[in-house]
Amino acid sequence: MLQTIILLIFLYIFFDFIKKNKRFSKNDPPGPISLPFIGDLGRLSKSPPHKALFELSKTYGKIFRIWLGDNYTIVISDPQLIREIFVKNFESFTNRLHTYPTRFVSNNFRNLNSGDYEYWTKNRQMVSHAFTNVKLRSFASVIEEESLDLIETMKEFERQQIPFSPKNYTKKYSMNIILQYIFSDKLKVQDGETENNKIFTLAKEIDKLFLYVGTFRMEKYINVIGWVSYMLKKYIFTSFKENLDKTVNDIVDEHIKTIDRENPRDLLDSIIMQCDLNDKFEKQLPAMIGADLLLAGTETSASSIEYFIMIMANNPLVQQKAFEELNQVIGKGNQVKLSHHKSTPYLNAVIKEASRIKTTAPLGLPRTANQDIMIGDYFIPKGTQILMNIYALANDECYWDQPNVFDPTRFLNNNHSDRYIPFGVGPRNCVGSNLANDEIYIACANILLNFEITSVDGKKIDETEVLDLTVHPKYDFSVLINSR
Helix, strand or coil: CCCHHHHHHHHHHHHHHHHHHCCCCCCCCCCCCCCCCCEEEHHHHHCCCCHHHHHHHHHHHEEEEEECCEEEEEECCCCCHHHHHHCCHHHCCCCCCCCCCHHHHHCCCCCCCCCCHHHHHHHCCCCCCCCHHHHCEEEEEEEEEEEEEEHHHHHHHCCCCEEEHHHHHHHHHHHHHHHHHHCCCCCCCCCCCCCCHHHHHHHHHHHHHHHHHHHHCCCHCCCCEEEEHHHHHHHHHHHHHHHHHHHHHHHHHHHHHHHHCCCCCCHHHHHHHHCCCCCHHHHHHHHHHHHHHHHHHHHHHHHHHHHHHHHHHHHHHHHHHHHHHHHCCCCCCCCHHHHHHHHHHHHHHHHHHHHHHHCCCCCCEEEEEEEEEECEEEEECCCEEEEEEEEHHHCCCCCCCCCCCHHHHHHHHCCCCCCCCCCCCCCCCCCHHHHHHHHHHHHHHHHHHEEEEEECCCCCCCCEECCCEEEEEEECCCCCEECC
8 A cells, every 4th residue: 555655656746747847839938947746836935936036037038937836837027028918918818827825815716806807807897997097186185184194193103202113004004095995984993992903903814814815835836735725724714804804894785775876975886886786796796896905905005105114214315315305395394295296206216216126016916828829939828827027027137227226316217117017017907006106105205204214223124025915024123203
């Protein structure tokens, strides 16, 4: 019996090695020799995956193949090929990769962020009209009001002479904006609760879901491990997801009861009005889309603002120059508003450079090929996972002069639209990018106008990063803030 098991294991290893290293065609992209079972996952374990993949591109080129467990994957960091796939040939790359963690959070691949094409199309049509710049202008006052709350919180830390740790408060700022835009309200609190406690608890649960879904672990890419892990962890993570779902469902139920179809209050009302509430699936859509937007919208914007604060502490000369521009345009004691955006070109460049150096969604969300296809000189077989390495595109010496140097001036006279794509490209890019840009600008501008930011010990803050579904600092950090 034991000999039979050993023989079967040996045969599996042998044939899996052959499978992972045989060519699909003479036009396959180059790539490393892949190990049986894990493929190339081991190559991504010593540094954040987007950085490890960037290093591989230096050896194999800007399009190369790897195996992530059982998933044949092509990684691209060439701007022309990215647009060839995600824009010109979008119809051939519409779906997300099916993994067990994604199945758990996407309601079996039917949501907005990770849904299959037929579901994504319907969901996207329901919300895309709400995220145009014209539509967002009417929401500017809410973003500006939330920035005042953030500034007041920071002033309280300064008054008490306590170092300010931005992580929870940038999440609160971003989450409250998303909640009000989608649901017209902040979180309801019960007796004995505070708004901070409820938001911080929900934010931690979102973090755990992101960790489960986003990390490059064997359970995500090796089918047998993924199935076992899914069956176990869906019970562990159910409590976190249930709390998020309950929060959103309570809001949806209240909206359904009080909706005025002649005068919709918010995006949620608009979604409800487009759904047949007698249909079992469509009845789930308002809560499903609302949870999607809350998950995606909170994390990326909050991480961007958190990194901005860190980078300003580490680059005092840039910080001072951005403040001087704000002081000249707006003046101390006033509030920066969205209407000031065009009048602060240097600050705009600083924000872009910060998001280039620290790309919060460095690999976007993966796609899969719907059919065999040639892209440029390369063959991509049906079922291939496609990763767009946005980080590599933003940090490659082929496209940027001294990419490791923080230099906002590179964006003053050039928007670098072919290689600076923090929200992805094509029809399935980030639907909320306009809202994210607005809230990031308002927060960063008002923080700089009100405070000088320095590190606690006078040394540079450690910028080491980790990646789950988004990039964020590996170590929690605090800064000293002093009123201007």
